[in-house]
Amino acid sequence: MYDVPLWLWLAFAVTVVVSLTVDLLAHRTAHVIRFKEAAAWSGLWVGLALLFGAVVFAVLGTTAGTEYTTAWLLEKSLSVDNLFVFAVIFAYFKVPRAYQHRVLFFGVIGALVFRAIFLSLGVAVVSRFTAVLYAFAAALFYSTYKLLKGEEESFDPGKSFAVRALRKIIPVRDAYAGERFFVREEGRRVATPLLAVVAAIEGADLIFAVDSVPAVLAISDDAFIVYTSNAFAILGLRALYFMLSGLLDRFHYLSVGLAIILSFIGVKLVLQASHKIISPAVPEIPSPVSLAVIVVVLAASVGLSLLRSAGPKPDQHPGPPPPGA
Numbered sequence: 001m002y003d004v005p006l007w008l009w010l011a012f013a014v015t016v017v018v019s020l021t022v023d024l025l026a027h028r029t030a031h032v033i034r035f036k037e038a039a040a041w042s043g044l045w046v047g048l049a050l051l052f053g054a055v056v057f058a059v060l061g062t063t064a065g066t067e068y069t070t071a072w073l074l075e076k077s078l079s080v081d082n083l084f085v086f087a088v089i090f091a092y093f094k095v096p097r098a099y100q101h102r103v104l105f106f107g108v109i110g111a112l113v114f115r116a117i118f119l120s121l122g123v124a125v126v127s128r129f130t131a132v133l134y135a136f137a138a139a140l141f142y143s144t145y146k147l148l149k150g151e152e153e154s155f156d157p158g159k160s161f162a163v164r165a166l167r168k169i170i171p172v173r174d175a176y177a178g179e180r181f182f183v184r185e186e187g188r189r190v191a192t193p194l195l196a197v198v199a200a201i202e203g204a205d206l207i208f209a210v211d212s213v214p215a216v217l218a219i220s221d222d223a224f225i226v227y228t229s230n231a232f233a234i235l236g237l238r239a240l241y242f243m244l245s246g247l248l249d250r251f252h253y254l255s256v257g258l259a260i261i262l263s264f265i266g267v268k269l270v271l272q273a274s275h276k277i278i279s280p281a282v283p284e285i286p287s288p289v290s291l292a293v294i295v296v297v298l299a300a301s302v303g304l305s306l307l308r309s310a311g312p313k314p315d316q317h318p319g320p321p322p323p324g325a
Contacts, residue, residue, distance in 0.1 A: 002060050004224045012052070012228050016112070019048065019235065024105065030098040030179055038242035045236030052232060056225075063287065067220040070291040071229035074219060077261060077298045078212050079233055080254060083241045085204045092157040093197045102179050103194060104238040107201035114206060115213075115230050122213050123223045133273035136214030140266035143211050147259035162203030163196050172196050211262065218269045219290060250309040257301025264293055 023041075027033075049072055057065030090100055125132050157163060166172065171190045177183045181195040216226045268290060274282040 002064050002222050002224060004060065004222075008055070008059055009224065011055070012231075015048070015052065016231060016235070019045075020105075020109070027101050027105070030102065032097045033101055033242040035243060038239050041239035042236060042243050045232070045239055049232035049236065052228065056228075064222070064225060066287045066291060067222070067225050068229050070287050070294065071216050071219040071226060072233055073291065073294050073298070074215055074261070074265070075212060075230050075233035076236070077294065078208070078215060078258065079237055080240075080251070081258065082204065082208055082237060083244060085208075086201070086241050087245065089157045089197060089200045089204065093193050093200070095194070095197055096176065099176070099179055099194060101238060101242070103197050103201060104241065106198050107205070108234055108238060110198070110202045111205045111234050112231055114202070115209065115234065116227060118209050118213050119216070119226050119230065120223060122217050123221055123226065126217055126221050130273055130276045133218075133269045136217065137266040137269035137273070139210060139214055140262045140269070144259045144263040144266065147255045147262070157197075157200040160200045160203040162199040162206075166191065166196055166199045214269070215262065215265045218265045218272065219287065251302065251305045252308050253301045253305045257297050260297050260301075261294055264290075264297075 053065060053069050053072065056068045086104070089095075090103075095103065171188070172195070173183070173185065173190050173192055175192075176194060177192045179194065180192055181198070182189055182191055184190070212230070216230060219229075220226055268285045271282060271284050275284050
């Protein structure tokens with residue numbers, strides 16, 4: 001655990017609140033987010049995360065800074081899976097593109113709250129019951145198996161527990177009403193499909209937390225490191241979605257890369273638990289090594305995917321050779 005000064009926690013909180021406020025004001029009028037705008041915002045979020053990481057390096061030291069950077073990059077890579085689910089949810093509910101940013105904005109706020117709860121519980125459990133790291137490792141190995149075998153469960157937004165729970169609490173009308181979440185019909189308050197979409201987004205994030213929380217706890221058991229790194233990764237998720245929404249089907253090898261990363265983190269958890277429970281002679285994987293592995297694997301999976309996308313399609317033929325060939 002690091003001795004985090006109160007002002008650093010306050011600086012983080014102010015940064016998040018100000019950033020979300022600026023984002024909300026910049027998008028107060030519903031419009032379609034184009035690639036250029038999304039890329040600018042994505043660069044801003046990445047820059048903000050790295051700038052905060054530099055502050056962590058300066059205030060808490062090299063080890064803390066490396067752990068923050070590793071945890072942020074790990075969460076960033078794992079969150080790419082969320083983007084595919086966002087696309088499924090938006091298609092299922094036929095969400096107009098102009099309203100998608102508003103949905104993701106409130107989805108991010110909910111994710112920040114739920115991740116704070118889950119990560120706090122995770123840190124508390126790990127600090128008292130080190131053996132739980134073996135269970136976390138088992139969960140990551142199982143996720144690796146599903147990714148490599150292509151046995152990921154399909155996500156049906158209409159059957160999401162969050163959406164079903166919402167429908168039990170309040171009636172949900174079929175038609176959208178602009179960007180409104182509630183309207184009054186026949187004297188009663190009813191929800192619009194936009195609120196159901198937010199519920200589906202939150203439900204999906206809870207599912208992804210099953211992998212995300214154990215993985216980030218393998219990098220650090222410090223509450224400040226794990227939460228701030230998660231928060232900055234989540235904050236940039238919306239811009240990343242709008243930037244890559246038309247390119248998601250090109251990342252053919254991303255699932256393989258994520259599987260390798262999850263299995264590596266699983267091994268790291270096993271060694272970490274064994275070092276504490278069995279013997280100090282059991283080696284641990286240093287954070288700089290973890291950071292290097294994540295960077296290399298992620299870059300390789302994305303690079304190979306783009307190379308495959310740039311090549312000829314399986315059903316395309318190069319055509320006859322030019323004259324004189």
